[in-house]
Amino acid sequence: MASSLSNLYSSTTLKPKISYLSNITKNNPISNRKSLSFRSISSVARNVPAALSTSSSSSSINNLPSLQKKKKRAVDGFLEKDPHALWARYVDWLYQHKELGLYLDVSRIGFTEEFVKEMEPKFLKAFKHMEDLENGAIANPDEGRMVGHYWLRNSNLAPTSILKNQIDVTLDRVWEFAHDVVSGKIRAPTGERFTQILSVGIGGSALGPQFVAEALAPDNPPLKIRFIDNTDPAGIDHQVAQLGSELASTLVIVISKSGGTPETRNGLLEVQKAFREAGLIFAKQGVAITQENSLLDNTARIEGWLARFPMFDWVGGRTSEMSAVGLLPAALQGIDIKEMLAGAAQMDEATRNPVLRSNPAALLAMCWYWATDGVGSKDMVVLPYKDSLLLFSRYLQQLVMESLGKEFDLDGNKVNQGIAVYGNKGSTDQHAYIQQLREGVHNFFATFIEVLRDRPPGHDWELEPGVTCGDYLFGMLQGTRSALYANNRESISVTVQEVTPRSVGAMVALYERAVGLYASLVNINAYHQPGVEAGKKAAAEVLALQKRVLAVLNEARCVFLASSFLLGEIDRNSVNYVRYSKNSPNY
Numbered sequence: 007m008a009s010s011l012s013n014l015y016s017s018t019t020l021k022p023k024i025s026y027l028s029n030i031t032k033n034n035p036i037s038n039r040k041s042l043s044f045r046s047i048s049s050v051a052r053n054v055p056a057a058l059s060t061s062s063s064s065s066s067i068n069n070l071p072s073l074q075k076k077k078k079r080a081v082d083g084f085l086e087k088d089p090h091a092l093w094a095r096y097v098d099w100l101y102q103h104k105e106l107g108l109y110l111d112v113s114r115i116g117f118t119e120e121f122v123k124e125m126e127p128k129f130l131k132a133f134k135h136m137e138d139l140e141n142g143a144i145a146n147p148d149e150g151r152m153v154g155h156y157w158l159r160n161s162n163l164a165p166t167s168i169l170k171n172q173i174d175v176t177l178d179r180v181w182e183f184a185h186d187v188v189s190g191k192i193r194a195p196t197g198e199r200f201t202q203i204l205s206v207g208i209g210g211s212a213l214g215p216q217f218v219a220e221a222l223a224p225d226n227p228p229l230k231i232r233f234i235d236n237t238d239p240a241g242i243d244h245q246v247a248q249l250g251s252e253l254a255s256t257l258v259i260v261i262s263k264s265g266g267t268p269e270t271r272n273g274l275l276e277v278q279k280a281f282r283e284a285g286l287i288f289a290k291q292g293v294a295i296t297q298e299n300s301l302l303d304n305t306a307r308i309e310g311w312l313a314r315f316p317m318f319d320w321v322g323g324r325t326s327e328m329s330a331v332g333l334l335p336a337a338l339q340g341i342d343i344k345e346m347l348a349g350a351a352q353m354d355e356a357t358r359n360p361v362l363r364s365n366p367a368a369l370l371a372m373c374w375y376w377a378t379d380g381v382g383s384k385d386m387v388v389l390p391y392k393d394s395l396l397l398f399s400r401y402l403q404q405l406v407m408e409s410l411g412k413e414f415d416l417d418g419n420k421v422n423q424g425i426a427v428y429g430n431k432g433s434t435d436q437h438a439y440i441q442q443l444r445e446g447v448h449n450f451f452a453t454f455i456e457v458l459r460d461r462p463p464g465h466d467w468e469l470e471p472g473v474t475c476g477d478y479l480f481g482m483l484q485g486t487r488s489a490l491y492a493n494n495r496e497s498i499s500v501t502v503q504e505v506t507p508r509s510v511g512a513m514v515a516l517y518e519r520a521v522g523l524y525a526s527l528v529n530i531n532a533y534h535q536p537g538v539e540a541g542k543k544a545a546a547e548v549l550a551l552q553k554r555v556l557a558v559l560n561e562a563r564c565v566f567l568a569s570s571f572l573l574g575e576i577d578r579n580s581v582n583y584v585r586y587s588k589n590s591p592n593y
């Protein structure tokens with residue numbers, strides 16, 4: 007590769023391209039890299055197919071009428087193969103946010119100019135809808151509530167001064183509490199500093215904190231975090247066992263917006279039992295994050311827990327990372343939450359831009375619409391090439407699927423919308439399911455997440471002359487993307503300079519907005535989850551039935567015991583032994 011690149015640079019025929027290239031380089035993600043390494047050269051080169059090939063232009067769909075194009079695309083899986091045209095497309099559509107160091111390349115999604123035109127009126131409506139939301143419109147008619155996660159990172163946008171005050175006060179309290187715990191001003195009852203966090207919560211009350219911990223927690227955080235996010239007894243036991251004697255210096259944060267989610271309640275009861283068994287007083291180490299006056303809030307208040315933080319009615323679970331839900335655990339791990347908020351605020355600003363090609367969230371939403379035909383016909387595979395972003399796809403899974411997976415549209419038509427999301431990380435997944443992505447059933451589009459910085463500055467090491475481990479990672483990303491593209495598999499690339507609190511905040515905000523816009527495009531309510539409620543209700547019915555069956559069995563056993571006693575077959579002690587033994591429902 008290196009030699010073909012040097013050929014490329016010495017070739018006279020390529021000179022005009024190179025000057026074009028150097029103009030473009032100013033807009034290229036890698037232009038901020040200080041040294042032009044193998045990796046940075048190839049990063050430019052990956053998008054200069056024109057310079058590497060003299061192949062004649064392949065068939066173009068641009069002369070076909072709109073419907074025919076769609077059909078052709080559906081039949082052939084058409085993507086632009088002419089390298090000149092692909093390069094021009096890259097240059098034309100590359101989005102960059104200079105201050106955030108974030109780039110979005112949509113050139114490998116095959117949308118046409120006609121399609122973009124067709125989408126414009128839909129986007130006008132979507133932008134207006136988003137503006138209304140930000141101004142405090144009731145977004146969730148089912149629950150009669152506003153949707154204002156955008157206000158969390160810029161409280162000046164909150165529609166009333168009361169809301170603004172709530173946001174500011176909560177942020178200050180989170181900041182101060184975390185500072186006091188980390189500095190040792192607030193200590194465990196034993197007098198030692200808190201060393202561990204045990205976070206109990208599920209869904210949106212766990213996924214954001216899990217993703218951010220994995221992405222941003224330092225190697226030696228002031229407090230290490232563990233999660234209980236299920237009602238699996240063995241899983242809970244495992245977490246408690248791992249804490250061992252450090253349970254005495256563990257801060258337990260119980261997170262539940264509703265304050266009544268069974269899995270979270272069960273996790274809490276199990277942890278409280280572990281505290282009792284260890285002779286510890288739970289209340290002195292317990293923190294609740296929940297809506298005011300919820301069951302959890304009332305429990306924490308009555309029992310006198312160490313602290314309580316509010317979760318606002320107008321913040322949905324899946325968009326709560328920038329509320330106390332995400333910020334408190336992050337701050338306790340030494341993550342700069344103000345930077346996270348600043349990144350999200352900057353991205354919010356950028357994604358309010360009503361010009362489609364200058365709005366990264368709108369570009370994402372448009373690509374999703376194109377790739378899935380606006381009906382979820384393809385899955386979204388999210389592939390971050392960075393270990394610390396491992397949980398991004400899991401986080402997005404809830405954000406996208408719980409928001410977009412809806413049976414009815416806003417007019418009551420049955421639409422069964424949604425986009426399935428899965429993914430893990432590159433290059434690991436290349437050795438798992440990329441085989442199917444390239445050659446198997448064509449039911450997905452990919453999103454590559456690229457991180458330019460390999461390691462903190464000063465730690466670079468070349469495992470071969472001129473080549474770092476990170477160059478391999480980068481090469482794997484480029485290679486997989488090209489291989490997929492060559493087989494008509496579409497992809498989006500999001501590039502960030504580094505995984506920092508600011509860039510993570512920005513990515514969260516980017517996808518939150520993209521989901522909101524996409525929901526408008528397909529005319530659905532992104533802010534409720536009636537399907538989940540149905541599952542919860544059914545589970546409650548199963549549990550109620552189980553309780554009734556146990557009651558009936560118990561009654562039958564009592565009758566049996568009573569008759570045996572009356573017949574003189576057993577004595578009183580035996581009756582009491584059976585009734586109050588540990589296996590009895592009466593116990």
Ligand SMILES: O=P(O)(O)OC[C@H]1O[C@](O)(CO)[C@@H](O)[C@@H]1O
Binds near residue numbers: 264
């Ligand atoms: O925070 P809560 O109320 O415990 O809910 C947890 C999760 O359950 C859901 O309501 C349904 O899965 C999610 O939307 C939410 O994030």
